[in-house]
Amino acid sequence: MKRILLSWSGGKDSAWALLELRRQPGIEIVALLTTFNEAFDRVAMHAVRSELMRAQADAAGLPLWAVPLPWPCSNEQYEERMAAVCARARGEGISAVAFGDLFLEDVRAYRERQMAKAGLEPLFPLWAKPTPELAREMVAAGLRATLTCIDTEKLPAALAGREYDQELLADFPPEADPCGERGEFHSFVHTGPMLRRPIPVRRGEQRRDGRFIFTDLLLAE
Numbered sequence: 680m681k682r683i684l685l686s687w688s689g690g691k692d693s694a695w696a697l698l699e700l701r702r703q704p705g706i707e708i709v710a711l712l713t714t715f716n717e718a719f720d721r722v723a724m725h726a727v728r729s730e731l732m733r734a735q736a737d738a739a740g741l742p743l744w745a746v747p748l749p750w751p752c753s754n755e756q757y758e759e760r761m762a763a764v765c766a767r768a769r770g771e772g773i774s775a776v777a778f779g780d781l782f783l784e785d786v787r788a789y790r791e792r793q794m795a796k797a798g799l800e801p802l803f804p805l806w807a808k809p810t811p812e813l814a815r816e817m818v819a820a821g822l823r824a825t826l827t828c829i830d831t832e833k834l835p836a837a838l839a840g841r842e843y844d845q846e847l848l849a850d851f852p853p854e855a856d857p858c859g860e861r862g863e864f865h866s867f868v869h870t871g872p873m874l875r876r877p878i879p880v881r882r883g884e885q886r887r888d889g890r891f892i893f894t895d896l897l898l899a900e
Contacts, residue, residue, distance in 0.1 A: 680707050683775040683802060684744070684768050687711035689727050689735055691824045691843060692779035692805060692858060694868040695817055697739060699804040700777060701873070709773055710742045712764065714757075718750035725827050725865040726893045731880065734898060735867075738874040758793065765797035775800035781810060781860045814857035818845050822871035825880065825896060826864045832890050833863040840882055840894035867896055 685700065685708055687693045693711075700706055713732055715722060720729045729745070736743035746764055749756055768776070776799050780786050787803060794801040805813070824843040829836070833855055841847050843866055848857055855863045869878040883895030 681705055681775060682707050682709050682771075682773045683777050684708075684710055684712050684773050685741075685777045686779065687713045687732075687736075687743070688725055688779070688865070689713070689722060689732050689868065690725060690779075690866040691817055691822060691868055692781065692860075694739075694779075694822065694824075694871055694873050695813070696777055696779040696804050698820075698871075698873040700802075703804075708741060708777075709768075709771065710744045711736050711739065712744045712746065712776070714746045714748050714760075716750050716752075717747045723748070725867065727827055727867050727896060731867065731878070731896060731898060734878050735869075735874070738876050738878055740875055761793065762797060765794075765799055769798060773799070775802050777802040777804060779805055781805055781813070781858055782807060783860060810856055810858040810860060814848055815845075817871075818843070818848065820872055822868060822873075824866035824868040824871075825882070826894065827867050827896060828865040828891055828893050830862055830864065830890055831887075831892060833861070836892055838864070839885060839892040 683706060685697055700708055713722060715729055721727055733743055746760055776794060778790055780803055790801050826841050829839050851857055869880050879899035880896045881899040883897050885892060885894050
């Protein structure tokens with residue numbers, strides 16, 4: 680049985696990677712690995728609150744390994760803290776780390792270099808899947824997510840805070856990747872076949888920071 684750690688942003692790609700990994704025999708997913716901005720207690724770029732991430736991990740039936748990062752965070756600091764997590768993983772019999780990357784070769788190459796240093800195998804269960812088909816498959820399977828961050832240089836501002844569904848896919852500009860792999864958007868999954876139950880969320884305030892619009896999400900009562 681291969682014990683693996685799954686890099687977890689809370690967005691649709693890492694959530695779908697979890698589903699794909701669970702379909703494979705001989706794999707035990709030990710935990711979800713998430714980095715948090717120490718200053719704001721949120722996932723970087725996704726800007727999702729830590730309490731939502733913990734609720735999501737609980738709904739997925741897995742423990743959350745939270746890695747706090749300073750703000751601002753240098754690449755050296757990031758790699759130092761990740762190296763410590765990888766050492767913990769090896770100590771717990773974990774042999775691989777899985778990522779939800781889709782097609783960016785430079786991102787994959789960086790992860791492969793870092794995992795080689797850490798003595799862990801990198802896994803990419805979604806790699807090279809055609810993203811238009813993958814997006815439709817996610818939606819058809821019942822995955823639902825809210826866009827928590829959009830890049831207004833790549834998407835219309837009106838799409839901020841929208842639900843990831845068939846209507847949203849139809850509203851994406853033709854040049855945008857429907858899975859947001861080039862940074863068009865980031866999301867938080869609240870419903871889907873990888874979760875044991877839906878996570879009740881409500882939209883909070885929206886704020887603009889330069890080219891990005893962030894939509895705050897809160898646990899609904």
